[in-house]
Amino acid sequence: MAGPIEQFEIVPLVKLPLGLDYTNSALWMTLAVVGSFAVMLLGMRGAKTVPGRFQSVSELLYEFIAGMVRDHAGHKATPYFPFVFSVFIFVLFGNALGMIPWAFTFTSHIIVTFTLAAMVFIFVTLLGIYKHGLHFFSLFLPEGAPLALAPIIVPIEIISYLSRPVSLSIRLFANMMAGHTMMKVFAGFSVSLGAALGVAGYTVGILPIIINVGLVGFEFLVAFLQAYVFTILTCLYIRDALELH
Amino acid sequence: MTEHLKAFFRPHFAVLMVALLALPGQAFAEGGEEGGLPQLNTHTYGTQIFWGLVLFVVLYLLMSRVALPRVGEVLEERSKRITGDLERAQQLRAETEALVVYYEEGLAKARAHAGQVISGVNHELSAATNHRLDEVGKALAKKIETAEKRIAKAQAEAMGEVRNVAVDVAATVLDKLVGISDREQVTSAVDRVMGERA
Amino acid sequence: MPEEDITPKAQGAEGEAAQRSSDDDLDARIRAASAKHIPESASKEAGSPSSGGIGMGFRIGVEVVSALVVGTLIGLALDRWLGTAPWFVILFFLMGSGAGVMNVYRIVNGLGYSVGLRASGSKGDGSDENKM
Structure with missing residues (x-):
């Protein structure tokens, strides 16, 4: 019986030099890329003005993120729509594919979520500097604050700014990991109850299974919501960088 | 949305705390090697960062170059079409409205005209009636006048006759009774008496 | 007539x-x-800052922990670089707490996730920034 943690194990599939092995994590990332691209393209094959079922899905995703960018990042953010969309679809597919039994959830790894968050963070910071030049750094000294307090406020604001990718990645990783651990724990309950108590145990073991069914549905919601939250924060950061206050 | 979002974190919170508090210690105790929390095994970080970035860039290129423009095109086309349809509907409606206004104007005009015609006819009719009444009245008055004249004449004639008879009677009576036959005197006497009576 | x-x-x-x-x-x-x-600039989802007990708690926890982690890491790095043993860690741990408080302050006041003390409602509408 595998422990609840074993599902997060990284297994190299193809050994590569420099420690850059192609692992199960990379495999599921590849599947996310291929899967999302397939969903977006399948719908659009022979695209019609009146959408078919698959086409509706890709259009729905497109409009959902386009609306999010428009509402939360502002009209000036339209050029960055593909970036935001890629972030969303990558996280969403990472979360959702992890719901398949025996699948690997790469978003449950802090280093992956941190890489994504750091990428967003660097992108947004560069965007702000590109748009506003050195004036971008006025971000760290809020207007109206007394200059005498600058030596305290500036480091605090810098730390606050730097904590963005950390909180962003922790939130996603923690939710995904917690959810999957919990499902595994409840599934493990059924098995161990069965093993320990025999027939009676199997009967009682039904209970955790029922709970698990509910959890799976719940996890799908969390998978979507976390992708949504990750993306909406990306949008808000982009807006901050574009509309320096 | 927020409400739901928050409610959904409840069970996670507890598990997360357990995970964050208990597992890292275990992982660190085993030096990040096999057996600890796989997320904290730093040996896997290089490959995960590398593949994460590479595959994200691939995804970004696929999305921004191929998939999204295609979806955007379709959506744009539909949007254009819907906007066009709506505009056409709006335009047709405006045309309808103009027609309705035109029709109403025509109706009002026709109504006013009808009113005028009717009142004109009424005037004519009443004028003709008055005229005719006048004529009839005049004719009647003339007839009454001649009739009155005739009556007066007849009366005068009748009075003359009465006078003559009275003179004859008086003369005869005088002649028979008294033997006076002065016709002149009798006539004047009768005239006097009749004048008194009248 | x-x-x-x-x-x-x-x-x-x-x-x-x-x-x-x-x-x-x-x-x-x-x-x-x-x-x-033509959607009118999106339907704003109503999110009151005070709603949601544990969800909010989780969010605040993440924000504080993140700020503390960043602060402490900077302190550690500076100490290792300058050889000033515990001082920068202590200083930046405190700074990290400050940043954590700032993060929480911004969340609670609905100022979104932006760095910088901006007056409530000075720009945009804070309402849509209150998401988890």
Whole structure:
């Protein structure tokens, strides 16, 4: 019986030099890329003005993120729509594919979520500097604050700014990991109850299974919501960088 | 949305705390090697960062170059079409409205005209009636006048006759009774008496 | 005057009313369709800052922990670089707490996730930034 943690194990599939092995994590990332691209393209094959079922899905995703960018990042953010969309679809597919039994959830790894968050963070910071030049750094000294307090406020604001990718990645990783651990724990309950108590145990073991069914549905919601939250924060950061206050 | 979002974190919170508090210690105790929390095994970080970035860039290129423009095109086309349809509907409606206004104007005009015609006819009719009444009245008055004249004449004639008879009677009576036959005197006497009576 | 006596007029008025009502209906439908087609700058989801106990707690926890982690890491790095053993860690741990408090302050006041103390409502609308 595998422990609840074993599902997060990284297994190299193809050994590569420099420690850059192609692992199960990379495999599921590849599947996310291929899967999302397939969903977006399948719908659009022979695209019609009146959408078919698959086409509706890709259009729905497109409009959902386009609306999010428009509402939360502002009209000036339209050029960055593909970036935001890629972030969303990558996280969403990472979360959702992890719901398949025996699948690997790469978003449950802090280093992956941190890489994504750091990428967003660097992108947004560069965007702000590109748009506003050195004036971008006025971000760290809020207007109206007394200059005498600058030596305290500036480091605090810098730390606050730097904590963005950390909180962003922790939130996603923690939710995904917690959810999957919990499902595994409840599934493990059924098995161990069965093993320990025999027939009676199997009967009682039904209970955790029922709970698990509910959890799976719940996890799908969390998978979507976390992708949504990750993306909406990306949008808000982009807006901050574009509309320096 | 927020409400739901928050409610959904409840069970996670507890598990997360357990995970964050208990597992890292275990992982660190085993030096990040096999057996600890796989997320904290730093040996896997290089490959995960590398593949994460590479595959994200691939995804970004696929999305921004191929998939999204295609979806955007379709959506744009539909949007254009819907906007066009709506505009056409709006335009047709405006045309309808103009027609309705035109029709109403025509109706009002026709109504006013009808009113005028009717009142004109009424005037004519009443004028003709008055005229005719006048004529009839005049004719009647003339007839009454001649009739009155005739009556007066007849009366005068009748009075003359009465006078003559009275003179004859008086003369005869005088002649028979008294033997006076002065016709002149009798006539004047009768005239006097009749004048008194009248 | 005679105008009032004409019967077709009454019928005409009735027909007109019917026509007008269907006309207004059409107008309303066209407008509704237009509104649906061109969404008015999105439906703002209402999110009150004070709502959601544990969800909010989790969020605040993450924000504080993140700020503390960043602060402490900077302190550690500086200490290792300058050899000033515990001092920078202590200083930046405190700074990290400050940053954590700032993060929480911004969340609670609905100022979104932006760095910088900005006055409530000075820009945009804080309402949409209160998401988890």
